[in-house]
Each structure stands twice: as C-alpha cells, then as structure tokens.
Amino acid sequence: MSDSAARRWLQRIHDLAIREPVRIMNVCGGHERSITQAGLRGALPENIELIPGPGCPVCVCPEEDVYHAIQLALNEDVILVAFGDMLRVPVNAPKKDPRSLEQARAAGADIRPIASPAEAVRIARAEPGRPVVFFAAGFETTTAPVAAMLAEGVPDNLSVLLSGRLTWPAVAMLLDSEQAGFDCLVAPGHVSTVMGPEEWEFVVQRHGIPAAVAGFSPESLLAAMYSTLRQYREGRPFLDNCYPELVRPGGNTAARRLLDQVMEVGDANWRGVGVIPDSGFHLRAAYAAQDARRLYPAQQDSARKRAGQMPPGCDCARVVLGKIYPNECILYGAACTPRHPIGPCMVSDEGACRIWWAGGVRERAKDTA
Known part of the structure; x- marks a missing residue:
C-alpha cells in the first residue's frame, strides 16, 4: 500500500491495541478482491x-437455474445470453453431458457472453426472427439495470431468466443462527449505493x-475496519458510512x-445454502410475456431443487457463509483450480476461492483434513 491515507488508517487500527481476537466479515466479493490485492490481511x-x-x-445462483439455462439453450431454438462468469459455472451432471453453459456452447448451443442488459437488447434487435433469452443472475447492483431494461420496453423476442438475489437476507440468516461467526461487519458499497445504507441498520x-x-x-x-473496531472496543455499535462520495x-x-415496478421480493434458493426468506427478485405478473420461466417451463427440472447443490466434495457453501477459508476446502488447489473449476467460488472474479488463487494462495491449508 503506497497510499498515505491508507497507511494512516492502518496505523490507527494498530493504535487501538485490541488484544482479543476480533472477526470482521466483509460481505462483498469486490471488497474481498481489494483486500487480497492490497495485502490487507497481512x-x-x-x-x-477478515472473513469473506x-x-x-x-x-449462490441455484444449480437448477444454471441447469435450466443449459437445457434451454440446447433444446430450444434460442440465443441465450448471460454475464461472462456464468458461462463456466458447473452443474451436477454426468460427464457425458454438458456441465456448463460453456460446454453447451461447444456442443452447438448459441450462447453468447454479454457485459450489460443493453447488449441483450442489441442482440434481440439484430436477430428479430429468433427468441433471445437473457439469463440474468446477480445481486441488486446488476438486477436494477435489468429492471430498467424491462421497464423501458424490450423487443418482443427478448425474455429474461431471472436469478436475482438481495444481499442482506443472507447476513440476517447468519446473525439469526446460533453461530454468526463474526463480531463486526463491513457492508457492501455498491449495494448500498443502490438500496441505501439503511438496509444494514438491522x-x-x-x-x-x-x-x-x-x-x-x-x-x-x-476506514470502515477502523470504525467497526473502535465501535467494538467502546461497546458503542452504530452504522457508519465510510463511502459517502457514492452512498x-x-x-x-x-x-x-x-426494481419495485418490475419485480417483487420472495423466498429464494441459494446454492448449497437453501431457501432464504424474502431474498430473491421475481418478475411481476405484468411482465409474464418476458418471463423465460413461464415461456420455457419444459426445460425446468423441479427435482434438482432437492439434488442441485454443490458438486460432491465441494465446500463452496461454507466458504460463502464465512464458515471456512477458501483454502480449507479439500478440493482447493488440487482438483479445483480456475482452469478446471469444480465449485462456483473458483469461477467468478467475485468468488473467494478464485480471488485467493489469483492472490497467490495455491495450496490447501496445512491443517486441512
């Protein structure tokens, strides 16, 4: 860290002289990437x-949603578009079958990576004779532009397979459990920019x-870590905003x-975690004509809601919930690498396993069984 302001905040943290162990959870994958790249843990x-x-x-995108997208792309005459990271997320399927959107594309499906909803609209307009399905997975920051796209109106041949999630309910679930696993929280900046910091008052x-x-x-x-540690030391917790330039x-x-116009909030499945109440975005009935779940129900497999968890041996769910560090998964760095990911945490740039690997952690923790 060459930034002098960062060094001053770091010195203030050391000057607090907190002796007991304190666990700070950083919710955001972007935060985890910045922490790792800057070497803040050390x-x-x-x-x-610091717990990701x-x-x-x-x-956390449900396995059954990825499977639905794969089957839809293989068995329907559609163009399927999705954010780039989603193409490599594996599902639990026999090795003879395509196990990701990337493999489905290699098998002949028309699957195209995009970076924004505007690209989905552009493709639909350029291909008016073919249905285009936008597999839209993401949290509030990427789901809001999807809502804006639908509210503005889309070509008749464009539909959305929505897998949107809210961030705070997963943290609420952890805090309502017997073992939350952290003493302080660093809340996500981009989500708070959209939804407001008040979501984290609970x-x-x-x-x-x-x-x-x-x-x-x-x-x-x-600055946020210093604030939470000072609150912790003084026994005076409050919600601080250390990102006032945008939040x-x-x-x-x-x-x-x-978001409220186009979507409603309801219960939703998180891969490997289970159903979390009021944690998912669902298209309102007024947008049924653009809802790929209604348009292509034949490609869904409801049985996967029971079986569609993480692959065998994969500990991504516990990594996501902050129960273990990435390199404590038995597959980390051995069977599971970014080149050959087994679990979704090794796929995404926001996945803790992928971030740790990119940060130079290439072996499992020595005390991992």
Whole structure:
C-alpha cells in the first residue's frame, strides 16, 4: 500500500491495541478482491481476522437455474445470453453431458457472453426472427439495470431468466443462527449505493454488531475496519458510512422505484445454502410475456431443487457463509483450480476461492483434513 491515507488508517487500527481476537466479515466479493490485492490481511494486527462473506452472486445462483439455462439453450431454438462468469459455472451432471453453459456452447448451443442488459437488447434487435433469452443472475447492483431494461420496453423476442438475489437476507440468516461467526461487519458499497445504507441498520439495532459501509479502495476499507473496531472496543455499535462520495441515505431512488415496478421480493434458493426468506427478485405478473420461466417451463427440472447443490466434495457453501477459508476446502488447489473449476467460488472474479488463487494462495491449508 503506497497510499498515505491508507497507511494512516492502518496505523490507527494498530493504535487501538485490541488484544482479543476480533472477526470482521466483509460481505462483498469486490471488497474481498481489494483486500487480497492490497495485502490487507497481512498488514492488520494478527488478532484481527477478515472473513469473506456471501457476496458472490455467481456462487449462490441455484444449480437448477444454471441447469435450466443449459437445457434451454440446447433444446430450444434460442440465443441465450448471460454475464461472462456464468458461462463456466458447473452443474451436477454426468460427464457425458454438458456441465456448463460453456460446454453447451461447444456442443452447438448459441450462447453468447454479454457485459450489460443493453447488449441483450442489441442482440434481440439484430436477430428479430429468433427468441433471445437473457439469463440474468446477480445481486441488486446488476438486477436494477435489468429492471430498467424491462421497464423501458424490450423487443418482443427478448425474455429474461431471472436469478436475482438481495444481499442482506443472507447476513440476517447468519446473525439469526446460533453461530454468526463474526463480531463486526463491513457492508457492501455498491449495494448500498443502490438500496441505501439503511438496509444494514438491522445489524446494529437487532444484533448490536458494529457495522460500516465501505468503498473499494484500501483507504475506504481500512476506514470502515477502523470504525467497526473502535465501535467494538467502546461497546458503542452504530452504522457508519465510510463511502459517502457514492452512498447516500435512501440510495438510488430511481433504481429502487424500477426494481419495485418490475419485480417483487420472495423466498429464494441459494446454492448449497437453501431457501432464504424474502431474498430473491421475481418478475411481476405484468411482465409474464418476458418471463423465460413461464415461456420455457419444459426445460425446468423441479427435482434438482432437492439434488442441485454443490458438486460432491465441494465446500463452496461454507466458504460463502464465512464458515471456512477458501483454502480449507479439500478440493482447493488440487482438483479445483480456475482452469478446471469444480465449485462456483473458483469461477467468478467475485468468488473467494478464485480471488485467493489469483492472490497467490495455491495450496490447501496445512491443517486441512
């Protein structure tokens, strides 16, 4: 870290002289990437533990949704588009069958990676004679543009296979469990930009846990860590905003209005975790004509809701929930690498396993059984 402001925040953290172990969960995959790239874990006092949390939408996208997208692309005359990371997410299928969208594309399906909803609209307009299905998986920050796309109106041949999730319910589930696994929370900056920081008030008000919203620079992250540690030391928890340049009270009112117009919130399955109440975005009935789930029900397999978890031996679910570090998974760095991912956490740039691998952690923890 060459930034002098970051060094000052780091010194303030050391000056707090907290002696007991303190566990800080960082929810966002982007935060985990910044922490790893900047080497913040090694710079903090040894007793301060940073735990990556459930901030990777690719990692928690239900297996049955990925399977639905694969079968739809293989068996229907459609163009399927998806954000690039989703193409490599594996499902639990026999080795003779395509086990990812990437493999389905190699088998002849017309599957195209995109970077934004605008690209999906552009492809649909360029191919008016063919149905285009947008497999849209993501948290609030990527789901809001999907809502805006639908609200503005889309070509008749474009539909959406929606797999959107809200971030805070997973943290609420952890805090409501017997073992939350963390003492302080660094809340996601981009999500708070859209939804407002108020979504994270429950962490303080219901559970008495220090919390701070952070941006993605080492300076902002360290400021948030300092804030939560000072709150912890003083026994005076509150929600701090350490990303004021973008995060405002109430969030982005236009984006929230569009989300509410196009989608409703209901129970949703998280891969390997199970159903979390009120954690998923679902298209409202008014948008049924654009709902790929209604248009292509034959390609769904409801039995996968029981069987469609993580692949055998894969511990991505516990990594997502902050129960273990990435390199404590028995497959990490051995059977599972970015070149040959077994679990979704090794696929996405926001997956903790992929981030740790890119950061130079190439072997399993020595005490892993």
